Amino acid sequence: MAKTNAAFMSGVPELLVLRLLSREEMYGYQIVRGIRQATGESIILAEGVIYPTLHGLEKKGYLSARSRTVEGRSRVYYHITAKGKKRFAAISKQWNKITASVNACLEFAYV
Amino acid sequence: MAKTNAAFMSGVPELLVLRLLSREEMYGYQIVRGIRQATGESIILAEGVIYPTLHGLEKKGYLSARSRTVEGRSRVYYHITAKGKKRFAAISKQWNKITASVNACLEFAYV
DNA sequence: GGTTGACACCTATAACTACTAGGTATAATT
DNA sequence: AATTATACCTAGTAGTTATAGGTGTCAACC
Numbered sequence: 001m002a003k004t005n006a007a008f009m010s011g012v013p014e015l016l017v018l019r020l021l022s023r024e025e026m027y028g029y030q031i032v033r034g035i036r037q038a039t040g041e042s043i044i045l046a047e048g049v050i051y052p053t054l055h056g057l058e059k060k061g062y063l064s065a066r067s068r069t070v071e072g073r074s075r076v077y078y079h080i081t082a083k084g085k086k087r088f089a090a091i092s093k094q095w096n097k098i099t100a101s102v103n104a105c106l107e108f109a110y111v
Numbered sequence: 112m113a114k115t116n117a118a119f120m121s122g123v124p125e126l127l128v129l130r131l132l133s134r135e136e137m138y139g140y141q142i143v144r145g146i147r148q149a150t151g152e153s154i155i156l157a158e159g160v161i162y163p164t165l166h167g168l169e170k171k172g173y174l175s176a177r178s179r180t181v182e183g184r185s186r187v188y189y190h191i192t193a194k195g196k197k198r199f200a201a202i203s204k205q206w207n208k209i210t211a212s213v214n215a216c217l218e219f220a221y222v
Numbered sequence: 223g224g225t226t227g228a229c230a231c232c233t234a235t236a237a238c239t240a241c242t243a244g245g246t247a248t249a250a251t252t
Numbered sequence: 253a254a255t256t257a258t259a260c261c262t263a264g265t266a267g268t269t270a271t272a273g274g275t276g277t278c279a280a281c282c
Contacts, residue, residue: 007125007202008209009240010268011118016216029259039212049240051261056239072249073258091118092217098119099210101150105127106203121239121268140230160269162232167268183278184229 013045013053015095018080018088021063027075028054054078062087124156124164126206129191129199132174138186139165165189173198 016035020026026034032050035043057063062084065076080088127146131137137145143161146154168174173195176187191199 007122007268008206010121010238012209012213013240014118016213019217027259028261035216038216042208042212046241047260048242048244048262052240055261074248075259095119095213095217097153098123099214101153102123102127102206103210105146105149106130106206118239120270124269138230139232157270158231159233159271159273163269166232185277186230 011091011095012043013049014057015088015091016043016045017050017053017057018062018084018091021078021080022085022088025077025079027077029075057084060087120154122202122206123154124160125168126199126202127154127156128161128164128168129173129195129202132189132191133196133199136188136190138188140186168195171198 017031020031020034028047028051031054032045032047035045035050054063054065058065058078062081063078064081065078067074067076069075128142131142131145139158139162142165143156143158146156146161165174165176169176169189171194173192174189175192176189178185178187180186
């Protein structure tokens with residue numbers, strides 16, 4: 001890993017990509033900007049992070065891709081598969097579980 | 112990384128260790144059990160994770176260690192330094208920022 | 223006396239994954 | 253003509269967690 005967003009980012013690209021695509025079909029560059037905007041620049045996942053993530057998710061069968069030319073530009077659109085929806089359900093559940101546990105530790109109680 | 116806790120764990124061991132030690136001096140084995148208990152087994156950071164984390168944090172000057180024999184057992188107690196407190200403040204702030212941003216994406220809005 | 227289990231520490235290696243830093247190409251804008 | 257924005261890509265780096273071992277002590281049990 002490296003400097004920009006630093007720690008706490010493992011699993012986040014996959015989670016956010018699946019989240020965005022569970023709403024609508026999107027292409028890579030659009031996802032990059034989408035995450036920047038949606039988080040008010042708090043989270044910046046550059047193209048070098050998003051593209052490999054998309055390829056990996058496609059390879060695992062969570063996404064499926066098709067090329068389209070829109071407004072004179074060639075784009076690769078990704079949409080989520082049924083398998084991908086299950087995967088998203090699983091990891092978002094896990095995200096909630098882990099963040100809740102960590103927050104419990106941060107805020108208060110342990111022996 | 113590996114299977115047990117899977118993703119979303121990067122930075123978490125450091126965060127939790129600094130958190131626990133910002134309350135009171137503790138030793139490694141105690142921290143391992145402490146995290147298990149505090150999270151109701153949701154997060155299990157084994158000794159193979161905690162000990163290297165403690166050594167790393169000590170090396171960076173965030174923790175300081177001393178050996179003590181208590182109840183006939185030799186233990187290595189760690190306490191947080193001033194530098195460690197700053198570090199904890201920084202990363203817990205970052206934790207809040209990132210989780211808030213991710214949650215915003217998960218729950219609702221983006222373009 | 224010997225075995226088991228809890229306590230308490232340790233490390234090398236593997237495995238994962240995000241990030242950097244490049245690169246290519248086209249269309250629109252200045 | 254040059255720059256910027258769009259749109260894609262990948263190789264290599266590096267930072268970390270997790271696994272799977274290992275050592276040794278002490279108490280309890282059979």
